[in-house]
Amino acid sequence: MNPCLDKTAVFICHCSGNISEHIEIDSIKKTLKAEGIPVFDYEYLCSREGQTLIKNKISEGKLDRVVIGSCTPSKHGTLFKKCIQEAGLNRAMLEIANLREHCAWVHPDKAEATEKALSLIRGKLKRLEKLEPLEEIKVDIVPQALVIGGGIAGITAALNLADNGISTYLVEKDSSIGGNMAKIGKVFSPDKLAEECAMCSLSPLMNEVVANPKITLLTLTEVEHLHGSAGNFTVRLRKKPRYVHDNCTGCGRCSRVCPVLVENEFNCGHMDKKAISLRFSQSVPKTYCIDPDHCLQLSGKTCGKCEEACKSGAIDFSQKEEIIELNVGAIIVATGFEEYDASQKPQYGYGIFKNVITQMELARMLGINGPTKGALLRPSDFSFYPDTVSSTGICGNESSSENSSDENSGTPKRIVMIQCVGSRDEKEGGNRYCSKYCCMAALKHSNLIMKKYPGTEITICYIDLRALGFYENYYRAVQDMGVRFVRGRPAEIVEKQDKSLVVKLEDTLSQQIKELPADLVVLSAAMVPSKRTRKIASVLNISQDESGFIKERHSKLRPVDSSLDGIFVCGTAQSPKDITDTISQAGLAAARGRAFIADSPKTLINEIPIINPLLCTQCKECLRCPFEAFYINESGKVTVDPLSCTGCGYCTGLCPSGAIQIAGFTKSQLKAEIEGVISQGDLLGFVNSGIASLTCDNIGNSALNYPSNVKLIKVPTNLVVDKELLLHAFKCGASAVLFIEDPPDSPRAEIIYPLTVRHFEKMKEEIGDSGKRIYFKKAYVPDTKGLAGTFTSLAREGEEMIQ
Incomplete structure (x- = not known):
């Protein structure tokens, strides 16, 4: 045995059967012990008892190197490094062989999985022979935090951080904080049949933000670039001009004299806002904002009426964009969601038939500050009048103010709600996941309408009604009010000449084809990640799931940690959820952010x-x-x-x-690992330690299979894989080598990816005929099936080559 391994031991985790049921641990122990290497196994090495076992064996055997065979190091790598450090070892003297995601969960044949597990452990043992202790790099964590997104999640997180003494920047792209919750008139309670005013809960929190001396609010601002490392991030922001100074009194004179009507995003696209306005009447900050895309003065035309009307001299057309740089220790992403574009389901006529709307549009209509001032009306039956524009820039409505009680006022008598539009849908344009909030939104709005407009016929077309926990009480109460439920996904909606609608579907309980007449159809559209969520994930270089939501580090152990240390996620940026769960998760994200900042100085990854x-x-x-x-x-x-x-x-x-x-990936170390893992005919994959590594892990998480002669070695990026390493891999028996690289969808990867592609092409040329045996693959997290398929096809090609 190599003298370097005299004081080396292997620890294997059973992982509650996840590993031990698929791999013969006793066989591995017998083989390694015959080679003079001490091996210990335990049910849960990550438990306190498991860590104590590791520490005791290090002390008893005076070990200076440790190999742990367990789950992916991205899950417990930090824990195990801390464990051996507490036992007196340098953190670099630990290697983790991924026996779960790379063996047990991807190779159904127990003998093959066992053989591969042994090779992975041997690779780590060989690697340890070449490892040297690394000097720790410690930095002080900047005692400031950045929260991105000013919805209820971001507001809650910022207030929690500030209340715990952390100076916090709250960044919001719109002119006011409040997010999607501000659009909702009423929110429901989980334990009783009652609705509460959303703004009554939200507005005090919004005002707390501006009153808190520990919070700096930056509206009309977006994150452009991230630099630095965990605990010491430098963030570049771009702040758009408001064209109105902070001395604005919010009197509304400017909006009343403005001659330009524009589309109101807050009111779901209605043309009921002025070019200078508040986002909504309770906006925070309560400072008017000019839309530069529609302002006559900013478009080079002569107007300036708002400037003339302003008594405080707050209007300033000369304002310019600002670039702001912040230094923060932790970041919380709370960028929210968007409603699914229901026009992707043309059979429902959304965007074609006026009287087909979404639940969010219905929420705005029922809101007292909505386009109809809370009156329930068919969109085809009401219009806006410029002379009813309020000081906030939101129009009134003749029908709602004068004829709401009139029999011909346009109030719909028959309403059909269609659930799971864009959710639980595997067809093109749909999403497989459940959006969680849709069932309760439909029940809430049905209850509100039935109370205010008794006698209204409401039918909810559903696949499965999901009312978790105490919400079941709400569901039963709505049933008792007379709301009808029909199980089935409608196939088509047809419009009649009078603008009324017919919903055609099969009732899957009665197995009858039905046609439901309706004056108004409401689509419960899916909750999808906002464009800003997708963009910020790219800017911050954090992982997303296959649907575009920001992926948490671990759903149970680190439910608000992103893939990068120091960056956390909460609310609907992470997954679909309701307001109650959003607030709870935001509190947890703030607690994690505060704990991260408090753990100063931080030890940097010294690779x-x-x-x-x-x-x-x-x-x-x-x-x-x-x-x-x-x-x-x-x-x-x-x-x-x-x-x-x-x-x-x-x-x-x-x-x-x-x-x-x-450091940690020297040529001698990588060569040694190659020698340990490779057998004749194997496919060797060099895996980027970022997104690509996560994608490889997710193949195991998805229980997808590929041949056991696929061996993966993690590298910082494939830029470290040179001609010498490639030739060494072929000399050791590799049939082919695959570069598995992160996609260019983050600022860092946008730089590295083209460099890696050029490097790959260069290597193909430099190694001559063997260049035909190296391949390149981008690894996106959603593309686990594609990557597993690549492993399978290349491994089979390699098998054919050696036959």
């Missing part, structure tokens, strides 16, 4: 470039680093800035003398 001074010629080629991580220090030597460095490995290819290697 950054190391420079061999004996080989360095001071050629300065490394200064071409795209992240500007290298600089010349006061002594005239090339130095690495650990906060700027991403550890991508591009510098290793820039250095002509081979003086630069990535």
